[in-house]
Amino acid sequence: MSNIVTIPEEAAGQNLLHYLRGKGIGLPAACGGRGVCGKCRVRLLSGELSLKPDPDGSILACQAFCTENGAVISVPDSDGTGLTDFASRASQSDSADLSGIARLGAALDIGTTTLAMALVDLDSGKVLRTVSALNPQRSYGADVMTRITSAKQGDLQNLQDVLLKSVRALLLQLTEGLAGDTSPELLIATGNTTMLHLFLGISPEGMGQYPFTPAFTDIQTRTGAELDLPIGKVLTMPCASAFIGADIVGGALVSGFGETDDTPRLLLDIGTNGEMILSANGKLYAASTAAGPALEGANISCGVGGIPGAVDHVSLAMRDGRQTVTYTTIGGKEPIGLCGCGLIDLCALLLLTGELDMTGRLASPYTIPGTPVTLDQADIRQVQLAKSAVAAGILALTDSAETTPDAISQVKIAGGLGFYLNTQSAFAIGLLPPDLGRNIESIGNSALHSACVCLTDPAKLESARQIASACKVIELNLSPVFNEAFIDNMLFGNEEDEE
Ligand code: FES
Incomplete structure (x- = not known):
């Protein structure tokens, strides 16, 4: 359209x-x-x-x-690829009868790509409705660094304005049909550190260059009027550093990482920045690796976000006695491009069929049969950079904690990618180190979940703050283990995974 x-x-x-x-x-x-x-x-x-x-x-x-x-x-059309449908689909997914509910709160996850909001009954803690939309700031750049540059070049106010306009629209969608003038009294916002700066209209410039200093990391409080939002009070969740945002801190909160536990557990949020928190030896270690936006569908010639029509799974199946490439798309719509999960699947499949070799050389541009979706050599190089950054980040983090990937008893993957990710494909292309523990669980949008939890339990907000300050942040650019592993992991998979 x-x-x-x-x-x-x-x-x-x-x-x-x-x-x-x-x-x-x-x-x-x-x-x-x-x-x-x-x-x-x-x-x-x-x-x-x-x-x-x-x-x-x-x-x-x-x-x-x-x-x-x-x-x-x-x-x-407005999202370049079908936002309207996506947003309305999300809002209709869990409509509820709101009669008789006295106190409402709203949770907001400001993703670099997607905004998600939930309406919560503050008395019961029940999530009543959720809505989502693409982050309108993406017309200023796909990743946090380009947004920081835009803010520095004079667009800070515009970045805040477009975001708040969308938040107002989402609030309206959430509260549509409410009896009387009941509107949320409290909003808790989460997101990466840059997004929270832009939400509050605070310059993220300090995070654009070394030593990457945020203007704030702790919980911020505003009135709704200060942000021109129809809500009583607005709080932001705590961040640990410039690149360990409130989103992953919230994920650690709802994953129980704040509790004393010596069993090594890893939380991954694979987006433009691969954020990770490792709980080991009673401590928390955190790192953020610049994976680039390839795994979110950006910087890939046929890449799209997780929207209707995005190819999200690709596999081989036997049809009429012949091996055939099959695929699925989000919403079952006509295929329009590859989202991150489809991209990972397709690379794994091409490795399996030999059209992609271990060095990342693609025999020739590959088109999924019957679709306009084509992957070329430049796309493969983007995937190599992204997957190597994530795998090397995990290796450097475990090394800092004096443990090893195989000792990690539980891996939790947050975010949209985690939800649809075929972990076999992730291992096959080397996005996840081959000896990482295989007890892997997708926990969906744990950032939004954590904001919902904090709405009804202020003690949880304090726990999030404690997690944020307990995180020992590992600077991967200064880690020799990361640098070495990054080069090693540029290759695809390993012999074990080829079986
Ligand atoms: S924004 Fe125009 S080419 Fe990237």
Whole structure:
């Protein structure tokens, strides 16, 4: 689906991406407007822009300027790939009768890619409704670093504004149909450290360069009025450092990592930054590894987020006596691209069939039969960087805790990727070290869950704060183990996994 937008003559001289943002049309812009990701493509239908379109009529909005001749362009729908459907699907998933509920709270998880919000009955602790939407800030860049750069270059207020606008819309969706004027009295927000800075309109600039200093890590309190939100009080969950955010701290909270336990347990949240907390020897060790956005579908030519139509599983099956590639898509829709789980599956499959070798050389670009989804050599290199960063991070973290991956008795994987991840494929491509304990559990959106828990139990918020301050943060860029393991793990899989 696409929208037709008329660019008036008065817009002459404005960058097209910025013009569209100003009109509330959020295009994906994974590279932050540097002209390298190709995600901001629009189609010129008539008129003129400062650049000539490609032969197929498309043009990168971030590189084009409006002209005094005006133009008519076609823009992919609001999320570039079907947000509306995704958001409404989520909101309808658990509607509930809200009559008779006196005190309401809201939990908000500000993901770099996705926003999720839950309405909670403060008396019973029950989650009544959930809604989600893509983070509108993605038109300023896919990852935290490009958002920090945007904020530094003068877009801090805009980044906060677009986010708060979406939060207001989500609140409206959550409270639709409530009797009287009952509205949530408390909102607890969580997310990575940069997202919480942007939510509060505080500059994240200090986290853009060494020594990566956040303006705050502890719980922050605001009134709803200060953020122009229709809510009494707003709290943010505590973070441990610039790159160990409240999201993973919350995951550790609901995983019981704060309790004294000598059994090594690992919590992983694999996104643009692979965040991890290891509980071992009665201590907590944390690290964040720059995995890059490949495993979230960005920086991959056919990559998309976890949205309807995203290929989420690929496998081999026997059909009519022949080995055939089969796939599934989110929502059972027509395939439009690969999300992180589909990407991991497809790489594992290509390794199995020999079309991808251990060094990462792809015999030729591969198209999933019957789909427009094609993986090329440059995509494979992005996967190698991402999976190596995660595996090396786990190895460096266990080394710092003087333990080994095989001693880890329980692995919990948080986030959307964890939910759909085929762990066999993750081991096959070497995203997870081969000797890591195989007791692996997906815990879904543990960040949102932790905010829900804290809404009704203030003692839990204090426990989260204790976890955040107890985390010994390992600087992977200074770790020789990480650097060595990163190079070693660039190869795909190992002989064991080839069986
Ligand atoms: S190519 Fe335009 S935002 Fe990346």
